Amino acid sequence: MVSEIGVTMDVFPTAKHLCSWAGLTPTNNESAGKKKSVRVSRAGVYIKLLLVQCATAVVKSEKHPEIRNRYLRLKKRRGHKRAIIVIARMLLTAIYHILKNLKKKEPYNPELYQKSDVLPVSREIRVDQAILLAKSQGFKIMMPVTSVT
Template structure:
């Protein structure tokens, strides 16, 4: 892994970074580059398999968040890049895959409460959409 200066350099070599084709303030293309003709399709297949994995939903959660904003294809490329970045750091540091953002016990209390409130609001909306009546608790 010392051949590559950083994980971004590896992702660029593999063809998982967007092209920068801009002139006079006009963006002409932001497609992924044409590099990595052998590695890129393999990583895309791995990303597709990773989002379907039921035992470890880490990449599925990431995929669903990105898909809401960017769409399926861009989300798959983003997951492929995440996988390649994880592989780079795993091989460089010689340690197993252990994502720090999947451990919710280390999350700051403010952030935890914010996420909790968002989940509660979404659950209430879903229940109301299904026809349930929600009665808020009494505040004493």
């Protein structure tokens, strides 16, 4: 990793710039209102492969449940490949912050990622939102039967 991106993070203003340089961001190919491909870019040939392998290993391991839980939630909605790319980007962002704060000697803090796993206590949605959610999960919506007297 260090041989690819270096030790000083002065080259990259933010972690998003580093992720874009490594090719872990979706491309934007849109012309005349038509969206074409949203695959990840072809940049960062070597570092992207390394991060995907690391993400696959971390997901299988039980040492970091915050990463594994996020992968499992993403895999349900987006599929395995996209979830692995998200985890690889998450790892690269963590590496960026570790290298950025190298002088301060701040270690990796898993609590930052565990906070995003916690769902809000009171979750409320409107009826139309619930119907759309049920339809998106494959349920057939039927009107309630009313009795006429």
